[in-house]
Amino acid sequence: MTDLELEKFKRVLNDENLKLTPQRVEVFREVCNSDEHLEAEEIYLSLKQRKVNISRATVYRTMDILYQHDLVQRMDIGDGKWRYEHWLDCHQHDHLICIRCGTIVEFVSHQIEEIQQDVADKFNYKLLRHVHQLFGLCKQCRKTPMSVI
Numbered sequence: 001m002t003d004l005e006l007e008k009f010k011r012v013l014n015d016e017n018l019k020l021t022p023q024r025v026e027v028f029r030e031v032c033n034s035d036e037h038l039e040a041e042e043i044y045l046s047l048k049q050r051k052v053n054i055s056r057a058t059v060y061r062t063m064d065i066l067y068q069h070d071l072v073q074r075m076d077i078g079d080g081k082w083r084y085e086h087w088l089d090c091h092q093h094d095h096l097i098c099i100r101c102g103t104i105v106e107f108v109s110h111q112i113e114e115i116q117q118d119v120a121d122k123f124n125y126k127l128l129r130h131v132h133q134l135f136g137l138c139k140q141c142r143k144t145p146m147s148v149i
């Protein structure tokens, strides 16, 4: 988490009439320090494990605020749970998701970026964000017969 991000987080909480508590900073830090795509529940459990005294509701609410203000990115891989990831520092990337084991692979495709821009231009849209997910079976899961799972 950069000083800039912390500053922005402080401003955002202020706008929401909330205080920048050590607990909320820990929630944000947890996402910043991870390369994973984390559910709010995982963030909550990991904070509990680190003996951070925080309620589940605060974690969920904080993640929601972080997302609303573009400090984290989130996605739904089809199971109805949001997975969050650090946003500010990382460039736009897309995801390949294995529908069997849930493995998420990140990739960047300049062709996709260009095509999106072309589409946006054509319809006179200013792009703010995009969500692009490819669902399939990873190499490992294709080796395992369906019946074993």
Ligand SMILES: [Zn+2]
Pocket: 098, 099, 100, 101, 102, 103, 137, 138, 139, 140, 141
């Ligand atoms: Zn898989």
Ligand SMILES: [Zn+2]
Pocket: 037, 085, 093, 094, 095, 106
């Ligand atoms: Zn990602």
